[in-house]
Amino acid sequence: MASAQQAEAVPWQAEAQVVAAQKRTVRLLAAAQIVGGVGVGVASSLGSLLAESVGQSETYAGLARTAMAAGAAAVGVPLAFIAQRRGRRSSLSAGWLAAALGGFILVAAAVLESIPLLVVGMLLFGIGSATNQQSRYAAADLAMPDRRARALSIVVWSTTIGSVIGPNLADPGAAVASALHLPPLTGAFLLASVCMTLASVLLWAWLRPDPLVLSRRRPEGEAEPPKTGASAAVPSDSMGDTLRMVREHLRRAPRAAFAFLAIVVAHTIMVAVMTMTPVSMARHGETLTVVGITISGHLLGMYAFSPVVGWLADRFGHLPVALAGQAIFVVSALLSGLSHGSVAMVMAGLLLLGLGWSFSLVAGSALLSEATPARLRPGVQGTADTVMNVVAAVGASLSGPLMSSVGFGGLNAIAGILVLPVVVCSFRLARIRTRYGQWPRRGLDSKP
Incomplete structure (x- = not known):
């Protein structure tokens, strides 16, 4: 009886397969944050400059910052809804891929000197910030109750590397742009888009098992019994329900x-x-x-x-x-x-x-x-x-x-x-x- 009670006291996150999945998840999320975070760093440092060069006015520099902020804000709930329906793997990989597409559109905007393309590109590029932010939560899905904050903080810390590298891509990017006969600032955005695409591929290919989906199959001591099967994978029918x-x-x-x-x-x-x-x-x-x-x-x-x-x-x-x-x-x-x-x-x-x-x-x-x-x-x-x-x-x-x-x-x-x-x-x-x-x-x- 005592051994049975002791076994019940051990949280499910301590199971060997869950521990292994958690370590793998945190490593993958950290790697994706480093690679994808390069794009976020480029956006914060060079986005306004690109917009100003395309629009030939300082006014468009402010428009770029606003559009990126709007993109990040607008996509938070939709990304969460994808995670709710499909899991973290689908949500995060889709977010990084959309941001990468935004970077390629910004390159086209600079070549064509198109303000509408610039706005669309900045909106999509802002999705990278939202994806960067939501990645931290995935690190906590399988973490031990007394290690949630530490797991989450590792992913937050990983952002430091990308945010430092990103602003320093101006010169390497200019060399890439020169080789491709593109406007100088577009090279950094090309490199950023490649990095964001790599982050998307990393998560889509290797974030298995999906930490959120796996966590839903385990008891959590909630007020109501945990859902299983289809109801666990699809908790609601619409974003409004969510x-x-x-x-x-x-x-x-x-x-x-x-x-x-x-x-x-x-x-x-x-x-x-x-x-x-x-x-x-x-x-x-x-x-x-x-x-x-x-x-x-x-x-x-x-x-x-x-x-x-x-x-x-x-x-x-x-x-x-x-x-x-x-x-x-x-x-x-x-x-x-x-x-x-x-x-x-x-x-x-x-x-x-x-x-x-x-x-x-x-x-x-x-x-x-x-x-x-x-x-x-x-x-x-x-x-x-x-x-x-x-x-x-x-x-x-x-x-x-x-x-x-x-x-x-x-x-x-x-x-x-x-x-x-x-x-x-x-x-x-x-x-x-x-x-x-108690709390x-x-x-x-x-x-x-």
Whole structure:
């Protein structure tokens, strides 16, 4: 009897075939992130320049950034719906392939000097960002409950490599473009498209077994019995059904709602402040070199420490680490807001801004996966990414007028205030913990 109870206490993720599948999944996702992330790096650094050269106007540089952001936001839920119906393999490989197609269309836009093709290409190229973001969730599908954040953080960390390589493809890309008699900037996009295609092929060919499909065949201790067979593979008939189920789950699951809010708020704060920091530094007479070093430090904070953040989240709890991210945001806002042109304070503030984002995103994403049943997970995760991209885009568009009216210090003060909803939401979870004597599990999440 004792041995039987001990066997029941061992989670299904500890089974040998699941452990092997998880290791294989994380390795493949990391490789795809490195290769596909090159394209994301190219988009962020050279997309505006390509648009400006095609349109012969700075106006089109802003249009490129907007189109890529719109593409990333618009495709979050559709990619999640594909994952819900077909699994992670189909969703992620389709996302990278669509982004690669966008890169080839951008090359055609530059050759033909076509603005409509430019917009279509940028929209599709933006899908790469959404795919890059959703890849992190696939790492948590088969992870041990006490290692979800670490598995997820490895995929987040892998993005660092692609984001560093991508911006440096301008010169190699120019050599490729020259050999093919194409406009100079198109070479980098050709290389990026090849990399994104390779990421798609890697996932389509070798992401077997599909981690999400495999996880649905295993018990999770949910409030209702896990689905099997066709109902497990196809939880809903339409995207509308999926969204309704997502809304209902977030309404009834306080931990999932907290994680959802923490992810959206963190991304909004990060994008709004990061967007205006170079403008503020330029107004104080800083050189482009100093601005570049500052942004590099920010990216370091976002990605480089994510494995450490993942370990902390698994060791001390996802919710406490997500709350620690809010505290880091406040310290960041104080340093940047009170800098008065001090380069050292702005650098420190922006480094902490990236670190606060890492704490919130890694811990929040792991908690969102933990607090959501496998059959609903892609829809909830995709909706979170869509909302965070949409709200962050609005925040970025408002950050300029806000800085003009209240200054860089005022913008950081507003960013610091934005953490309050996350803190308030945590109080609700504290009351539930007091009621049940522990942090609620999914079964309790469904109770009023």
